[in-house]
Amino acid sequence: MKEVTKNIIKKDAFGLMLGKPVYTNDLAPKDSLIVKILRSPHAFAKIKHIDISEAEKIEGIECILTYKDVPKNPITRAGQGHPEPSPHDWYILDEYVRYVGDEVAIVAGKNENAVTKALKKIKVEYEIFEPVLDFEKAEEHSSIIHPEKEAHSMFEIGFNAPKNIAASYEMQIGDIEEELKKCEVVVKERFYTQAQAHVAFEPHSATSYIDMHGRLVIISSTQVPFHVRRIISEAFDIPIRNIRVIKPRIGGGFGGKQAVHGEPFVAAVTLKTGKPAKLIYTRQEVFESTYRRHCMRFDVTLGATKDGKLKVIDMEGLSDTGAYGEHALTTFMVAGSKTLPLYNKVNAVRFKGKVVYTNTVPAGAYRGYGAIQANFALESALDILSQKLGIDPVELRKKNMMNEGETSPIFKIMGEGREGAEMIIKSCKLNECIEEGMKLIGWKEKYPRIKVSETKVRGVGMAIAMQGSGIANIDMASAILKLNDDGSFNLLIGATDLGTGSDTILAQMAAEILNVSTENIIVYSSDTDLTPFDTGAYASSTTYVSGHAVQLAAEKMKKLIIKEGAKKLEIPEEKADFDGEFIYEKDGNKRVSLKELATVLYYTENQKQLVADASYVGKESPPPYMAGFAEVEVDIETGKVKLINYVGVVDCGVTINPNLAKVQIEGGIVQGIGMALFEDVKYTQNGKLLTNNLMNYKIPSRMDIGNIIVKFVESYEPSGPFGAKSVGEIGIDTPPAAIANAIYNAVGVRITQLPITPEKILNAIK
Template sequence: MKEVTRKIPKKDALGLLLGKPVYTDDLSPKDALIVKILRSPHAFAKIKSIDTSKAEKIDGIECVLTYKDLPRIPITRAGQGYPEPSPHDWYILDEYVRYVGDEVAIVAGKDEKVVEKALSEIKVEYEILEPVLDFEKAEGHSSIIHPEKETHPMFEIGFDAKNNIAASYEMEIGDVEEELKKCDVIITERFYTQAQAHVAFEPHTAASYIDMHGRLVIISSTQVPFHVRRILSEAFNIPIKDIRVIKPRIGGGFGGKQAIHGEPFVAAVTLKTGKPAKIVYSRQEVFEATYTRHPMRYDITLGATKDGKLKVIDMKGLSDTGAYGEHALTTFMVAGSKTLPMYNKVDAVRFSGKVVYTNKVPAGAYRGYGAIQGNFALESAIDILAEKLNMDPIEFRKKNMIREGETSPIFKIMGEGREGVDMIVRSCKLNECVEEGMKLINWKEKFPRKKISETKFRGVGMAIAMQGSGIANIDMGSAILKLNDDGSFNLLIGATDLGTGSDTILAQIAAEVLQVPTENIIVYSSDTDLTPFDVGAYASSTTYVSGNAVKRAAEKMKRMIIREGALKLGLDESKVDFDGKYIFEKDGSKKVDLKELATVLYYTENQKQLIADASYVGEESPPPFMAGFAEVEVDIETGKVRLINYVAVVDCGVTINPNLARIQVEGGLVQGIGMTLFEDVKYSPSGKLLTNNLMQYKIPSRKDIGNIIVKFVESFEPTGPFGAKSVAEIGIDTPPAAIANAIYNAVGVRIKKLPITWTYPRK
């Protein structure tokens, strides 16, 4: 291949390095009103009265809005496919506040100083209610977090607001109880994963204005511009055609921007005043009032025969969605759908559980999206079972894990919020990932432990993982290619580059089809007026879904060029080909330069603009696979765990851009390591977030994560663009289980609750 598999820099790299104005705050109207939010000091309360009169009289204040000034339309903030699997339980402003940081009032003024003063002058009287802060006690609690009659689900899958249940789900294949009776060894264990903050360096930012046609324009740091447009249309009851959403560069998202956050507040101000407005969240607001990862609890029961045949998997979960149900059902289901198929030879499997409301920061999409929580529980339990069977955990996995050409009934039964699709795994080099990882970590020599000194021991552990490539039969991407009169091309895509390099990847795919340099593909992405529809950047979809759309559009463009070139040369189309520079006679000497053809087309002969478009919806979601290996050193006097080496061997199909693929895996690994060893969202007894800044909330630095080795195995996915599968999320999944397994192998202590930050006392 000519352009695909090239290690070329990201298209936006130079501009970002030079500090060009490319982010939402850079591009906001210079005369925009400053918008800030008065937020609740209580975890759960009802507003008895709110007096804004003093605030409104302050010079420079344009408007103060409360729940009385805005339409009472329940929506979900979750940027997911329509109809949304998340319940409609959020209002732009409401008389109830459901967590510390929930929105009470919107204030807009000429500068920050006057807005801050106005916020201090708003007088609110609250009826303080008993908060629900323990998700294990949420179901049936005397406090009902969503008592309002307007809240409703789009899908009736276990929604029960009166009992604080946002969703529930259960499925079973085979007879778990009967098959357990046939097992020689059974283990049952409970695991906990914590909330995790996204910590994207660009805070959530949005701006708005009314254009010359009277339409509402939103500029937003969002992963899902088309979903933002649709949700705002619903929230304000205005037509979609009257809203435009523009996504500039994004300084990190990781799922935290797969929703609306500040957009409704600036929109409300602009619709009220007719003036431009902008909101830039403080770091405290990002922590307290956007999203975290869903904390989860899993009870895992595994059963096997004494020869190492895994017969039964039973996963029962409980998930904490916080104050609102965004991504509640889908994240929970992914915890099963992206883990259970790895062990496809069982005789019975069951997945069940509930997602409950609490009066904490809302949980939402986060890279790994449930799979990391389920993987920690299942892959830790697999090691426990292997030890009871007196088997090497790798040999146990190799005996039971999925292989190329196989399937799992889970694929059809469990999708994201609904039924999945039947699927054969056409590309799976998981076994090769495991073998290569064993060599790179030197497993046979290091397993299970080595004594370094009287107080320090080293151990190795591992885990396997799978993800998906988009959401089959649901999410769609599309692309438009336009030939310019100098022979270059404009690629218009709705796909959202949130720092992943997808603009570059998609340009490479188009360039490969057209056989032109990637530099000749000029990309414009994510503007709901100017680019075609795309669901946005989530579910590891862009390379696979949007990439297939780009490939189809480029193939159509190539056919158009050949047709017009043949007309110019006076030849039949079947006798003509295109090599990226010339349209030429296959068995002759006639040819015309692409630039010359474009000039003729646009200025003199047979004049027409060549435009090709295409769309793609995946009929399946080919999983990428990974084997992760951790080597840790544990000091039994202090309890300090030091990560020495982490090896990740990945099957993501053909790497369109190997450098960008490697960086994606490395970034995911660091976030997974952070979740395992460092990051913890902590609350006070009254429900106030304590880790609401970067002094209290610790993320790992480069010095904390040891040596990282990433390697890709050769694989080819026949349904993917040039053999590619996704790579964005797979890296995050294995660190929790692999590190926990390594710690156990080092010192014999099994950690079942994340993060692993406790002190291990010396005996």
């Protein structure tokens, strides 16, 4: 390998470091109208009357729009495959408001002061309803959050608006009850995971204008530009051909931008006024009015023999989707499909549950996407089982976990919103991950605990995890390669770089095939007019799915170069080859440089543009695997937890760019640590979000996370481009369970509800 597996610097690194204008707000037209949203102060209400007359008189105000001024087409904001598995239950503006922060009116003006004044002048009369704030009581609550007749699900899987159910799902293999009777040891436990905010440093941003052809152009900080185009088309009844969406650089997304957020509001203003408009969310709006992680409850039952053979896994869940059903079904199904195959030797397995509406901030996609919630429950329950059996938790996992060459019926049964795809695991180095992790953490020397002093005890804990590489038979990516007249190449891709470096690794793949330097690949991505289709950056799909498309396009380009070079050299095509610099005669002395060939092709001889394109849809979704090990120090007088070391050992196939892969794992681990120990979303009794700023919402700093060690085991995935699998999400999954298990091993208390705070530990100890 000359370019792949190398630590090549990100293509956008220097531009970002030098502060170049590359983000949405930088690129907004200078005369853009400032757009702000009047938001609901109530968790659940119906708008009886809106008076905008005084607000319209303020100098500089261009337009004020209410639900009466925009189309009423039910859509889902979720940027997912079509037909969407999420319910169509959201409107650009509606007469109902369903959470504190929901949109009431759109205000646009020439300057921020005018718009801020106008927001205060709008008078709204509400009919207030009792909100549904407890997701465990939502199904039986008297308030119906979505009474509108237009709300519907494309799949009708468990959607039941009168019961506040956005989705439900159930699957079973084997006879759970009969198999449990045969088990010598049974564990039953309930676990809770909390909502979690994404806290991407760039807030959600969108700007829009009408181009010279009368088409609507949207520049957006989005993970899913092609989905945004389709959703805006549906919401406004505008043909897709009349919409262009451009994704510039993004300052983080983590799933929070896998949807439309501000785009419909700037579009509404531009369509009404004909003028450019921009909406930059405040940090408070990001917290209160975009997305958060689905909080979930899981009841886990495990059955096993005395010698540690796992026979039964039974998981029943309840998920809180908030005010709208975005990603409701898919996150819940992933909670099962990306955890249960880890233990593929059971006789019976069941996964079932419901996703309910509440009058809280909508839940949506977030890195880990359901898998992290279920992983915390299952991997914590495995440790409880190991304690009952008196077996080392590492050995219990080794005895029951997935191995290379094996499969699970769950792969076929459970996809994302629909059936999955059968799959034999061709690469699984979980055992090697565990062995390496044990060495790095010092498991044999430290398990289960070491007493540091009279008041402080250290413990170690571990967990394993799997994720996926795109959504099989659904996710599609495409790529175009164009040869320039100096011998360089343009790579046009719909794939969306969120700061992950996907532009760079895809260029590395193309360069490897063409045997040229990555510097010779000029990347342009994520513009629905100029780049080919790609479903977007989610489901850990870019390296595997988009990478395949790039690889195929590069192979086509290489053949085209050889074909045209052979013509130039006047030799048969089969006698020519290309080494990245020259097209040459295999058994002779004739050769022509790529630069010379490109020049004559475009200016003098056999003139033609060389363009290669390719598309790819994954037929399977090979999982990356991870073993996570935590070492904690617990103060038994205060309950305070100090994370000393966290070790993550990962099998993601071949690492296309090892440094960028490492950064992905480190970032995921830190977010998982945040979920385990620090982050929580809290509301008042009336449904107002309390943790709506970075003073009240605690994310871990460098001082909180101890020493993080990341290592990759040598692995090769035959179905992946250059042997690669995904790496984007797997890092986040193990910290909650590994840390909870380490705390138990240190002080003997089992915390089953995240986040694990000193108060919970101290109360449990007492």
